[in-house]
Every structure is written in C-alpha cells, then in structure tokens.
Amino acid sequence: MVANRSSRQPLPALVALELDRVSGGPVSRQIARQLREKIASHVVPAGTRLPPSRDLATQLTVARNCVVDAYDELIAEGILEGRGRHGTFVATSVSSLPATAVQPASTPLLLARIGEVLRSEPEGPEGSGHDWRPGQANARTLPLEVWRNACREAGRHLPPQSYGDPRGEPGLRRAIAEWLGEHRSVNVGAEQIIVTHGTGHALQLAAQALLKPGDLCATEDPGYAGSTSAFLRCGASLRYVPVDAEGVLVERIAGDGAVPFLAHVTPAHQYPMGGRLSGPRRRALVELARAHRMLILENEYDCEFHYAGTNHPPIFSHAPESTLLLNTFAKAVSPSLRLGFIVAPPAAAAALAGLVERERAHVSWPVQKVVETLLVSGELDRHLRRVRRHYGDMRNAIRERLAPYADVVTLAGDEGGLHVVISGRNPAWDQVLRAALRSHGVVFNDVRDFTARRSDPGGFLLGYGHMDSQALTQSLDVLEACIQGIAPLRRRPR
DSSP, X not given: OOOOGGXXXXXXXXXXXXXXXXXXXXXXXXXXXXXXXXXXXXXXXXXXXXXXXXXXXHHXXXXXXXXXXXXXXXXXXXSEEEOGGGOEEEOGGGGGSOOOSOOOTTHHHHHHHHHHHHHHSOOOXXXXXXXXXXXXXOGGGSOHHHHHHHHHHHTTSOOOSSSXXXXXXXXXXXXXXXXXXXXXXOOOOGGGEEEESSHHHHHHHHHHHHOOTTOEEEEEESOOHHHHHXXXXXXXXXXXXXXXXXXXXXXXXXXXXXOOSEEEEOOSSOTTTOOOOOHHHHHHHXXXXXXXXXXXXXXXXXXXXXXXXXXXXXXXXXXXXXXXXXXXXXXXXXXXXXXXXXXXXXXHHHHHHHHHHHHTOOOOHHXXXXXXXXXXXXXXXXXXXXXXXHHHHHXXXXXXXXXXXXXXXXXXXXXXXXXXXXXXXXXXXHHHHHHHHHHTTEEOOBGGGGOOSSSOXXXXXXXXXXXXXXXXXXXXXXXHHHHHHHSOOOOOOX
C-alpha cells in the first residue's frame, strides 16, 4: 500500500530576517514588520508553515518571547494563524493582500534590460506551422519500445563514483569504433575516441586543446558558425575560404602562401550549401596537410544520409595522422541527446581527454549507456536503415515538387543530409520569394546567416529532418503557392 503523503505536515519555511539592534526599535516589532512585508509581497506565500518560535529565536539570537510577541501580533491581525501543536501558519486569506514590500531599486532597470534582450531575439516558430531551420531530427521514427529497452538496459548498471572516464564510457567508445570500421572505413582503437556533448562542444575542445593565440585557422564561407566562434575564443585569426558545388576551394586555403595551422571542413555535405567535396579536392587537401603539417577538422555532421553521387570515406581514413574526425548522434537519433564524438590521433586524443578531465566536461553517463545499448544491439543500424528510406522519399518529394519551376528556382545540396538550399534564379526574384515565405509565417535560415562576406549570396535553407511526410507536403504547398504568387506558372502534369 502506498502511504498517504497528504497528511504529513509541511516543513517550516526558511525565513531570512535582518534585525537592526542599534536604532531599529523593539525587536518584536521588527520581526512582525518584516514578516508582514514578506507575506504581503508573497515572498512567504499563504499557507506557509513558519519556523517554531524557539528555532527562529535561536536563528536570530534573541529571546524567545520576542518571536512569540511578533507571532501574536500578526495572529491578532489575521495574517497568521496558530494551529496548536502543528505550528504557526500564514493565513490562507492573505493571498489577496496587496503587495507592499519595497522593490529593489535595480528592478526597473533589470526589467528594462530583459525587455531589450527579448525584443532583440529573433522570432521563433511559435504560432507558425512551418519551421524549416536545419539541425533538427525526427526522433519519433525511433520505436518507443526500442528506446525503453535501451533505457532499461542502462538502468541495470550503477553510475561510476567519479565523473567517469574523460574519454567517454569504454563500452560506448568500443561500439563507436566498430561502427566506424563497418560503415565509414575508419579503423581506430577505442582510445582514440573522445565522447563529446555534440559538434559544438567538440569544436570548442579541439580549439582549446590545440590552438594558441595568433594561430591561423581556415573555415568555410558560408560555413558552420560554431567553428568560427570556437577559434576566435582561443585568439586565433581566421581565413574564410569560399565554397562551390564541389565543396571548399582547397587551393584557396593556403591563400597568399600562409598555410593555416588548422582547417575546418564539412566534406560529406558542406554546411550549409550541401556540396560534396570531390575526389581531386580531397587528395589536394590531404597533400596540403601533409606538406605543411596542417591539421584538418573533418566535420561529418550528417554523413549517415546519402542519396546520390559518390559516397566517399572520410578524409581521416586517408590521413589519420593529420585529421580529427567529428560526428554526432543528433541526426541519427535526436539533438536533445547532446552526444557526439571526436576521433583523433593518439597524442591529440590524450590532450583532449586531459582537457575534459581538467574542466569536468564529461558527458552524461546514462545517455552514453543508452546509446551504447542502441549500437551494440544493432537497433541503431536498423533505425538508420528505416530513416534513410524515410528521408530519401522526402528528398525525392522536394525534387519532384520543384522540378516544374526549374526556370525560376534552383535546388542544391540534395545529394545527402537533411536540408536543401533553395534560391531564385536572380537576386531580385530570390528576395521576393523569401519575403513571401516570411509573410506566410515560415521560419527559415538565409544562406547569408552563415557567411562572413558583406555580399548577399542569396538562397535559404529548407531543413526537413524533423518533419513527417504530411508536414513536408504542407511546407511544399506553401512554397509552391509563394512561387506561383510571384510568377504564376502552369504546373506540368506529374
């Protein structure tokens, strides 16, 4: 039988009072006044049990009678009520009293500043049925029973007494190493893997562990803002390298002859433009790294989803001595897991582990055990096979719906990943299309949100990783209506 907890008396509240023992007047009056103000301002809510008079007197180092007199005064006013051996309580009737406590002088300034911050924040998807921002995944495609079983298995083990292994749970790292060997042609030991809180955390760790102030770093433009901020925090200088349909322009990394210490690239699906780094450019990047001892940060943030073209193995498989490979479970399962990993050369892995240990930046142990179970049981592979078909069908639906408008709209980045780039054939048309989408309540990222250049490259992202088929159809209906509203076209029969 479950005990009835409702009959238990509430514990006394912690009441902070400050007495003026020099010129504040009688102590009992000070206690009564301060309690009255706290109750009227709802700092001490109606129904609260107050400390026993003896305990409060000990806390304030005053005679017990001072507290008894104060309580009696407030009981006479109807603010408190005595309930015998159960204690003294704030009367329920005081909930309607006006607040009379003096507000801190800084409150108006604080509220004004909070208002400024909130007004400066970009509007989110609330009130909109169409959120096209990338970086999301549809966790509902993972069967609930599979998730429950993984959580149940993780619950069979007690957590470690300390923060755990700074490299991550050994079982999870072994499972990741096996998965990389089977699916990505990367053969490494578990000791070369560092478990992280995701891609952003991985970039911060790599920057802190490897960079010195003044080091030159190359990053793609347009590119992932997390790399830029991580490098700048460490005092590095940046070189923004353009990209095209074949990924980063490798010949521009060296620039004027100064070769960066480190280059961050997204070769599997360039973020955000979606190009795949071609074979010749991959070879050129490896040669550049080896010739000049440059490090490559290879970010494979959504490599699991490939629909067309050559599926290259990671650059790490060709240059393991010069490359750190970053990946995440955000797209495979959910961003809310906050779980990813770095594969690094042994010396770099040791430096990263030392940094995690010093900063106590260990990843949540239960989350690691759950994902370990998903990997070891084979359920993650089965899940990925399901969602690849699901996302492949969605990618095909986007291509089919936009094909009739190829003369006014371009589609890029659709060979892999969970987002595509859409743009008008000319800048003026592109701007009008984006304005029309916003007027329909669509939330999306412009390509210009990811570039450091002053010019507007045009285009916007349609992220569909979090959508189901119905949501995607509705989103494409809105897009098609906007296109037809700008330049009415006759749809070709499907």
